[in-house]
Amino acid sequence: MRKIKESIYKWLFTITAFASLAFLVGIVIVLFKEGIPILKYIDFFPFIFGESWYPTYEPPDYGILPLIAASFWVTIGAMVICVPLGIGTALYLHELAGEKQRAVLKPTVELLAAIPSIVFGFFGMIIVAPFIQRLLNIPTGLCAFTASLVLGIMAIPAVSSIAEDALSFVPRSFKEASFALGANRWQTLTKVVIPAAGSGISTSIILGMSRIVGETMTVLMVSGGAAVIPKSFFSPVRPMTSTIAAEMGEAVMGSAHYNALFAIGLLLFLITLVINLIAEIISRKYRLKLGLNR
Amino acid sequence: MDIDIRPVRDGIKEASDGNAGRNESTARPNDRANQFRSAKNGAVSNGVNLARMHSQNVNFYYGKSRALSNVNMNIHENKVTAIIGPSGCGKSTFIRLLNRMNDLIANSRLDGKIFLDGKDINAPGVDVVDIRRRVGMVFQKPNPFPKTILENISYGLEINGRKDSGFIRHKVIESLEKAALWNEVKNRLNDNALGLSGGQQQRLCIARCLAVEPEVILFDEPCASLDPISTKKIEELILELKKEYTIVIVTHNMQQAARVSDYTAFMYLGQLVEFGQTEKVFTVPKQKQTEEYLSGKFG
Numbered sequence: 001m002r003k004i005k006e007s008i009y010k011w012l013f014t015i016t017a018f019a020s021l022a023f024l025v026g027i028v029i030v031l032f033k034e035g036i037p038i039l040k041y042i043d044f045f046p047f048i049f050g051e052s053w054y055p056t057y058e059p060p061d062y063g064i065l066p067l068i069a070a071s072f073w074v075t076i077g078a079m080v081i082c083v084p085l086g087i088g089t090a091l092y093l094h095e096l097a098g099e100k101q102r103a104v105l106k107p108t109v110e111l112l113a114a115i116p117s118i119v120f121g122f123f124g125m126i127i128v129a130p131f132i133q134r135l136l137n138i139p140t141g142l143c144a145f146t147a148s149l150v151l152g153i154m155a156i157p158a159v160s161s162i163a164e165d166a167l168s169f170v171p172r173s174f175k176e177a178s179f180a181l182g183a184n185r186w187q188t189l190t191k192v193v194i195p196a197a198g199s200g201i202s203t204s205i206i207l208g209m210s211r212i213v214g215e216t217m218t219v220l221m222v223s224g225g226a227a228v229i230p231k232s233f234f235s236p237v238r239p240m241t242s243t244i245a246a247e248m249g250e251a252v253m254g255s256a257h258y259n260a261l262f263a264i265g266l267l268l269f270l271i272t273l274v275i276n277l278i279a280e281i282i283s284r285k286y287r288l289k290l291g292l293n294r
Numbered sequence: 295m296d297i298d299i300r301p302v303r304d305g306i307k308e309a310s311d312g313n314a315g316r317n318e319s320t321a322r323p324n325d326r327a328n329q330f331r332s333a334k335n336g337a338v339s340n341g342v343n344l345a346r347m348h349s350q351n352v353n354f355y356y357g358k359s360r361a362l363s364n365v366n367m368n369i370h371e372n373k374v375t376a377i378i379g380p381s382g383c384g385k386s387t388f389i390r391l392l393n394r395m396n397d398l399i400a401n402s403r404l405d406g407k408i409f410l411d412g413k414d415i416n417a418p419g420v421d422v423v424d425i426r427r428r429v430g431m432v433f434q435k436p437n438p439f440p441k442t443i444l445e446n447i448s449y450g451l452e453i454n455g456r457k458d459s460g461f462i463r464h465k466v467i468e469s470l471e472k473a474a475l476w477n478e479v480k481n482r483l484n485d486n487a488l489g490l491s492g493g494q495q496q497r498l499c500i501a502r503c504l505a506v507e508p509e510v511i512l513f514d515e516p517c518a519s520l521d522p523i524s525t526k527k528i529e530e531l532i533l534e535l536k537k538e539y540t541i542v543i544v545t546h547n548m549q550q551a552a553r554v555s556d557y558t559a560f561m562y563l564g565q566l567v568e569f570g571q572t573e574k575v576f577t578v579p580k581q582k583q584t585e586e587y588l589s590g591k592f593g
Contacts, residue, residue, distance in 0.1 A: 173437035177499070180395060181450040181506055182427035191449065196440050 031269055035262035038062065042256075047263065053227040053238075055247065055257040062260045064267075066229045070144065070237035073230055074219060077148025078155060078212045083205055085152070086159025090204075093160070094167040095189055113157035121221030124150035129222055136234060142224035144237045150222055151212050159208035166200020167193060199282045206279040210272045216241035240264050343412070346371040346540045347392060347429075347510060352406035354387055356399070361387045365406075365566045367559055369510065374532060374541045376555035376572065378548055380593040384564040385544045386434075389512050392542065393429035394422050410510070427454065430508030434515040436495035438487035438502070443479050446487045446498055450506040465505050473501035474531055493524025500531065511535065513543040517550065529554050548588060552576050560584045 038047060042062045050063015089109060093102060128150060129141030170193050178188040194201070224236020225246065238246075244261050251257040345368035354362040362384045369375050369392070377385040390396045391408055394415060407414050415425045438446050447466045456462060466483070470476040475497040479490070487498055496516060503511060513532065517525040532541060532554050545551050551558050551572065558575040560568045560583070568575055568584040579585045587593050 171437070173433060173435060174439055176395065176398075176433065177437045177439065177502075178449075178453075179398065180393060180426055180431040180433075181453065181502065182423045183449075183453040184423060187453045191453070192439055 028269070031262060031266040034259060035264075035266040036259075038256065038259040038263040040256075041259070047260075051229060053243075055251070055260060060256065062256065064240070064260075064264060066227050067238060067240045067243050067264065068267075069229050070223065070227075071213060071239040071241070073144050073233065074147045074151060074223060074237065074239050075209060075212050077144060077233065078151035079205070079209060081149060081152025082155040082159050082208055082212070086156045086204065086208060087163050087201060089156065089160040090163035090167060090201075091189070091194075094164050095185070095193070109157050109160055112153075113161070115154075117154065117215060117217045118221075120150055120154050121218040124218060124222035138234050140224060140236055142222055142236055143234045144223065144230055145233045147219050147223040147237070147239070148233075150218055151215055154215065154218060155208045155211050158211045159204045162204035162207055163197075163201045166197040166204060169200060170196045199285055203279045203283045206275055206282070210275040210279070213275070214241065214268065214272055216245050220245050240268050244268075343368065343409070345369055347408065347410050347542075349388070349391070350407045350409065352388070352391065352404070352408065354384070354391065354396070354405070355403045357401045360564060362391075362564045365561075365564075367566055367569060368557075369540060369542055370557060371540050372536055372538075373556040374536050374543060374554050375557040375559065376551035377542065377544045377559045377561060378546075378551045378587075379561035379567075380587070381546075382563075383561040385559075385561050386514055388561070389514050389542055389544045390431075392510070392512055393426050393431050395426075395431065397422060427506050428508055429510045429512060430503035430506065431512045431514065432496070432499050432503055432516050434518045436492055436499050436519070438490070438495050438498050440486065440488055442484045443487050443490070443498060444483040447502050447505045450502055454506060469501040469505040470498075472504050472535070473497045474527065474534075475501055491524070493520050493527060496520060496524065496528060497531065500528075500535075504535075508539065510540045510542065513541065513545075515544050515546060518546065525550070560587060562587070 042050070047062055047064060048068070049065050050061060051065050052061040052063050053066050054061040089105075093106060093109075097105060124146055125142070129143075129146050131141065132138070132143070132146050132149075133141030174192050174196055175188055178192045183191070219239050220242035223239055223242060225238045225242065226236040227238040227243065228235075230237045244264055247257070248261055251261055347369035349365055349367050352362055352365040353360060365384075365388060367375075367388075377389060379385050387396065391404065392415075396402055396404070404416065408416060410425065410429065414420070415429075439449060441449070444466060447469055448462045451462050451465055456465075467476065470479060475494060478494060479485075479498075487495065490498060500511075500516075517528050520528065529550065532543065535541060536556075543551075543554065555572045557570065558568075558572040559566055560575065560579075560581070562583055568579060568581045570580070575584065576588060579588060
């Protein structure tokens, strides 16, 4: 009887564990199946590097460079905001904060992560965009800059929590060794702790980036939506994610437009896959470096 | 001047032999004891404690629990002082007080004084960085930084403001030689220190400590995680180093204390039960507890 129970449990958990693998494979297959046919209508290079995205015109243009450029600029801008803030938060929480500050700050940062992205979008659209518009006196506040700002704030918890983990993985003994040699706190932090946590901190940056690249709802709401190559940081843009979200509803199933959107999805998937692989490689190296397992 | 002129008298009950030097020389005026006295190791002369370091009525608390009670101990110059005792007896706590490593522990409190060359190391105005530079420490588990062998040693010099690369190079070689590691690593100074074996790592930690020119070196169970051969090397090194440095070693291993030390302190439940020349503590212990511990009745 016990044996049967045991094997039921074993199978149950095996199935649940492999379910996510099945989902992943399924999604990838669909992405390829629906995305690749775009090559019937347009070649690979004109698709990636084409400068105009007019999928509903006659004849249509399926160049996604404006979308890639938009994603690129918004991501860079958001990184400029979330990396210093996220890592600064992690350093403060880990090294400087007393128990009281920690008790307040840590849950606060985590709560920031719990805010749904639609709420961030809302906040960006109603508060930030008009403010930026007035401040800089530009035609619309819905632009790459605003999107970067809001996304950057959104990604702070992702960066800070992973960076903080990395800092806490630095063995106490390193710090003790440094102090015992007569180093002060600042020297210990900059010359021992941060270098030792360096790869973990870069992982946090990369994963923050992957979060930003894939974020959809917020950018859809605040980036402005113009599918042209941005002339400045303050022009409206249409990143890859929001293009899919905005247009999938109206694209005719099986049409070239439909295939193009899937191809964009496939490209996004490949980008985040590469980003995550890099993060994984770095963090593995870092474990080796610290002499932790493996 | 902060010189402590009170003879160490308090706490004699617990630390029956707390001022070993004086008792030795009055009770047994043999040649060896006189030698110690003339070499300024007799600790108390004319009421002035001349030991390199000494603790005076030290009590230490982690929160509310008391880890050390009334410890009076002398650390003699150019000698190896071993602190032995069962786990939890306070020996590590005590050794970490000697370079103020316990400053880092929240909710801890020190009551009593610790002197280095007659000066209270916890007095206001004393720079903790200076104390830690003068009193170096080697830890239980080898803890080289995840940097190259070279950087591990130059680190201590750099944080103390030595930037001259020629000097650093010279110091790195000198420290590695003193730590008996030079021949093994001279061709791979730029390799990651974590690639060394445990014993080599520990000697690297010793070299790292030597590079900042300490006067006293504290060893907190330096061989606890090493194999017998590496242990032997470290012990030989300690005997070599005592010519130049004053050494304190905490050890679980009684035989190790017997092999390397000149003085032995036996601690139990936060108290210093017995202190004296190693030979005597091991052959004719004065306290019953010491004898029982040494003969393996508890611990």
